[in-house]
Amino acid sequence: MLTLEAFHALLGAFLLFAAARDLGARRRATAAFWAILAAAFLGGGAIQAGVAHGVRWPAQAMGVGVLALGALASRARSRGGDSTAAPVAARMSGLRLFGPALAIPLVTLVLALAAPWLRWHGAPLLDTRQPALVALGLACVAAFVAALRATHATPAAGLREGHRLLDALGWAVLLPMLLATLGSVFAATGVGDSIARLVAVLIPVESRLACLAAFALGMVLFTVVMGNAFAAFPVIMAGIGLPLLVLRHGAHPAVLGSIGMLTGYCGTLLTPMAANFNIVPAVLLELPDPYGVIRAQWPTALALLAVNLLLMAALVFR
Amino acid sequence: MNDWPLLGVAVVVVGFALKRNPALAVVVAGVVSALAAGMSVGDLLALLGTSFVSNRALLLMALTLPVIGLLERHGLRERARDGITALRGLTLTRFLAGYLGLRQLLSMLGLTNVAGHAQTVRPLVAPMSEAAAERDAGALDDGERAQVRALAAATDNVGLFFGEDVFVALGAVLLIQGFYAQHGIELQPLAIALWALPTALAAFAIHVLRIARFERRLRRRHAADARRAHDGVADGGSADADA
Numbered sequence: 314m315l316t317l318e319a320f321h322a323l324l325g326a327f328l329l330f331a332a333a334r335d336l337g338a339r340r341r342a343t344a345a346f347w348a349i350l351a352a353a354f355l356g357g358g359a360i361q362a363g364v365a366h367g368v369r370w371p372a373q374a375m376g377v378g379v380l381a382l383g384a385l386a387s388r389a390r391s392r393g394g395d396s397t398a399a400p401v402a403a404r405m406s407g408l409r410l411f412g413p414a415l416a417i418p419l420v421t422l423v424l425a426l427a428a429p430w431l432r433w434h435g436a437p438l439l440d441t442r443q444p445a446l447v448a449l450g451l452a453c454v455a456a457f458v459a460a461l462r463a464t465h466a467t468p469a470a471g472l473r474e475g476h477r478l479l480d481a482l483g484w485a486v487l488l489p490m491l492l493a494t495l496g497s498v499f500a501a502t503g504v505g506d507s508i509a510r511l512v513a514v515l516i517p518v519e520s521r522l523a524c525l526a527a528f529a530l531g532m533v534l535f536t537v538v539m540g541n542a543f544a545a546f547p548v549i550m551a552g553i554g555l556p557l558l559v560l561r562h563g564a565h566p567a568v569l570g571s572i573g574m575l576t577g578y579c580g581t582l583l584t585p586m587a588a589n590f591n592i593v594p595a596v597l598l599e600l601p602d603p604y605g606v607i608r609a610q611w612p613t614a615l616a617l618l619a620v621n622l623l624l625m626a627a628l629v630f631r
Numbered sequence: 632m633n634d635w636p637l638l639g640v641a642v643v644v645v646g647f648a649l650k651r652n653p654a655l656a657v658v659v660a661g662v663v664s665a666l667a668a669g670m671s672v673g674d675l676l677a678l679l680g681t682s683f684v685s686n687r688a689l690l691l692m693a694l695t696l697p698v699i700g701l702l703e704r705h706g707l708r709e710r711a712r713d714g715i716t717a718l719r720g721l722t723l724t725r726f727l728a729g730y731l732g733l734r735q736l737l738s739m740l741g742l743t744n745v746a747g748h749a750q751t752v753r754p755l756v757a758p759m760s761e762a763a764a765e766r767d768a769g770a771l772d773d774g775e776r777a778q779v780r781a782l783a784a785a786t787d788n789v790g791l792f793f794g795e796d797v798f799v800a801l802g803a804v805l806l807i808q809g810f811y812a813q814h815g816i817e818l819q820p821l822a823i824a825l826w827a828l829p830t831a832l833a834a835f836a837i838h839v840l841r842i843a844r845f846e847r848r849l850r851r852r853h854a855a856d857a858r859r860a861h862d863g864v865a866d867g868g869s870a871d872a873d874a
Contacts, residue, residue, distance in 0.1 A: 324691065354690075464704075566816050
């Protein structure tokens, strides 16, 4: 059975390749950054197995690595200019280039949908717990092979282009993982409980509509503060969504989670904290007003917030 | 009960407000919350390490980078640009509505990195939006030009955010599924993703209506300016004749 661990190892190898090239170019901080991240992917399975068997030192070593990643992040800065390297001279037909590009989503989609039927002697071929992610990994490998065939490039040249983009993204590539980690810390230290208690004091918890409004506004406000709906979601979910709406008032978890996250996205459209979406493009487009993009999108965000509130009120309590 | 871990939230707010590196602010916030909760250093490090590796699937999108990098080097973006430039007769509203729909569909397929502010908006969508607006309304002043560009960037954001949540294998849906799994509720990713569709449709409708209203106002203002300028030219002409 093909599990996600194989693709974690593949990504770890790619990150090591990036670290080695950055080290060769004497970008030591960037090299250390990718090397630590590679360790999380190459050793992740062992770390989790160790914790399950009561061996904590590998996880603690990784914890030191996380602190180091935070410290290195500002020095392993993204080198944006490199992401727009000039194309090679030879003009290629569009179709041959679009094929491999579209192969990633199409192969992912087909494999993810077909996973339950892909069996060999009764055993599933793809990990049934996370078929979509395993499908994505397989699709990337398939698309890479197709791209190499289409461009007649060597595998090493392909990895070098990948490394160019990885360095251009820099610490931004890490932020989702770090924010998810912060969410776990907030959950373990009872931040969600604190917020839930504050909310419980402020709103009549026996009213499910009041809880729903507090949940939606909490998602928006927390996202505005954190700049990221991913960071707000676990906190507001643990504080309001799960205890008050799902457990107390019997809300539908899938509907609440999905539309709740989208309610957070309304906050993302409103906040300068979401710099890569709202501030960076203002710089890129040479707008005189750094908040020009937010000014262009806040009416859409507020209208969608109203839509989400109505949708949740209608769909969540069935 | 101990409310001091809320300090971690304050650290993130201050970190962003002072424009410190976001990754650093997030790590420091985690440490502050854990210490404020009275956690030992050993427990803190184990918690950080365990949470970090158990969320590593969020970075799996990096496997797409060699493919995209290679294709870009061989002119993927230039080919796409040629293809879009060849489409004539597009008004600002039609063009941006088309981009919005395409961006939403691509995000739904997990292709969030195909487009973006650096990759498509700056070289492609913003100049094409300006060109479409100028062709139909007349020359834009600096303020209007900035408004059109900002609208193009906003359109990219709306398309990305309100399409992404429908894709089953990336980011948001996995975060939702992971959260519930941690708390003993097992959900299929598809069951979560489907509920994002109504909002995705509403996002498209609302934003397209706003773009159309912007274009209508722009045209009306320029039509009024043109009439006034026309009258002005006529006055100026008679003044010249008098002189």
